[in-house]
Amino acid sequence: MADFVLKYADARGQIHQHVASAASEKELREKYAQQGFLIYSLKVRTGGSTGLLGGKKKLNLEKFLIFNQQFVTLIRAGLPILKALDLLAERLTDPKMGPYVKSVRDEVRNGTLLSEAFRQQGIFPKIYVTSVMAGEKSGSLTEVMDRYVHYQKMNLAVKKKVMVSLMYPAVLIVLVGLLMIFMVTYVVPTFANLYNSMQAKLPMMTVYLIAIGDASQKYILFVFAGAIGAVVFYRWWVRHEAAQIKVDRLKLRTPLLGEIWLKYQVAQLARILSTLLVGGIPLVQAMETAGDSLGTPLLKRAVDAAGKSVREGQPLSASLKQSKLFPPLAIDMIEVGESTGALPSMLNSVAEFFEEDVNTKMAAALSLIEPAIMIVMGGFVAFVLIALYLPIFSLADTIR
Numbered sequence: 001m002a003d004f005v006l007k008y009a010d011a012r013g014q015i016h017q018h019v020a021s022a023a024s025e026k027e028l029r030e031k032y033a034q035q036g037f038l039i040y041s042l043k044v045r046t047g048g049s050t051g052l053l054g055g056k057k058k059l060n061l062e063k064f065l066i067f068n069q070q071f072v073t074l075i076r077a078g079l080p081i082l083k084a085l086d087l088l089a090e091r092l093t094d095p096k097m098g099p100y101v102k103s104v105r106d107e108v109r110n111g112t113l114l115s116e117a118f119r120q121q122g123i124f125p126k127i128y129v130t131s132v133m134a135g136e137k138s139g140s141l142t143e144v145m146d147r148y149v150h151y152q153k154m155n156l157a158v159k160k161k162v163m164v165s166l167m168y169p170a171v172l173i174v175l176v177g178l179l180m181i182f183m184v185t186y187v188v189p190t191f192a193n194l195y196n197s198m199q200a201k202l203p204m205m206t207v208y209l210i211a212i213g214d215a216s217q218k219y220i221l222f223v224f225a226g227a228i229g230a231v232v233f234y235r236w237w238v239r240h241e242a243a244q245i246k247v248d249r250l251k252l253r254t255p256l257l258g259e260i261w262l263k264y265q266v267a268q269l270a271r272i273l274s275t276l277l278v279g280g281i282p283l284v285q286a287m288e289t290a291g292d293s294l295g296t297p298l299l300k301r302a303v304d305a306a307g308k309s310v311r312e313g314q315p316l317s318a319s320l321k322q323s324k325l326f327p328p329l330a331i332d333m334i335e336v337g338e339s340t341g342a343l344p345s346m347l348n349s350v351a352e353f354f355e356e357d358v359n360t361k362m363a364a365a366l367s368l369i370e371p372a373i374m375i376v377m378g379g380f381v382a383f384v385l386i387a388l389y390l391p392i393f394s395l396a397d398t399i400r
Helices: 025-034 061-076 081-089 095-109 114-121 126-138 141-198 204-237 241-253 257-278 283-293 297-311 316-321 328-340 343-399
Strands: 002-009 015-022 038-044
Touching (some): 025 038, 061 095, 095 114, 114 126, 126 257, 126 283, 241 297, 257 283, 257 343, 297 316, 316 328, 328 343
Antiparallel strands (some): 002 015, 002 038
16 A cells, blocks of 8 residues: 545535555546546655655644644534534644645545544654544544543643753853853954064963964854754764664763653653553554654664564563663553553553653753853853953063
């Protein structure tokens, strides 16, 4: 089966564009021709996250959350799914999502299952598609989608907390960097010209500082170009899975921050698994979906390997333990959940515990980072001032 980007006109002359799956282009043309549609263009879609118009598309999760809240409300009020999609397609808070929702509506109108229609678009999260599929099979679509909305709210809340916590140190680091660049490229060369005109004998500290300032002034553009080139190269290099795994291993080895990063990922994994299991998804399929939903290839490989062990009859706790990546406390809590038959609720407890632990450790790390930045900035400014004003004091002594 391949995915095709399809543009066609219906019997009323309205133009539609969406993604459809078929074994071949000929089969897809015949299918839509039999339904009375006029096909304008048909091409193979390249890349799982490529949008309808080509290029990589990314879903705005906050606006997608609003869409789901409205969708659940309309279905619960008694509206058919097709009518709810008709209403929402014209009233979306995110216009970029409009073509995808309209495509979903057209697929459902043609008899496609709702979950399959979402999957064909290639932009909606796999956990969402799997949750909708579980709701369709169990006949409790609104309840399953409610759980997804709750999960997404918790996920976004944790992300916002982390981003807000990192904002002040990031701004502080940028300001300190700009101050250092200004002093080295402008203040130091100005004093250097003054001392050259006076033909004064300078202390070694001042000589080194002036040499650094002269070099910075001459090569600052090359430094910026090199930095931009390094960023571009890194973004290209990190697209490969092998490179991403190396970066993940480096993150794990980072003191303090590595532990915070790992616990955040484990909390995300536990939250996704809990949401899927409560929705009626089998454990093996839930692990496959959870692995694809993680943003780290290193843990995704570990989850995929654990999923194979679970499929062979091993307990989840023992399977995760084999990777030697997951914290022992998380393994112990999952083992207790398996033994008591309350795995979904225990996974939810794991997520809550580690999210709280991440917040606590993040606050502690930031309380250390901020004074460290101020100390570095103060030390640098003190060094520059002493190096620049020391010759002036020497000249004053000579004049006396």
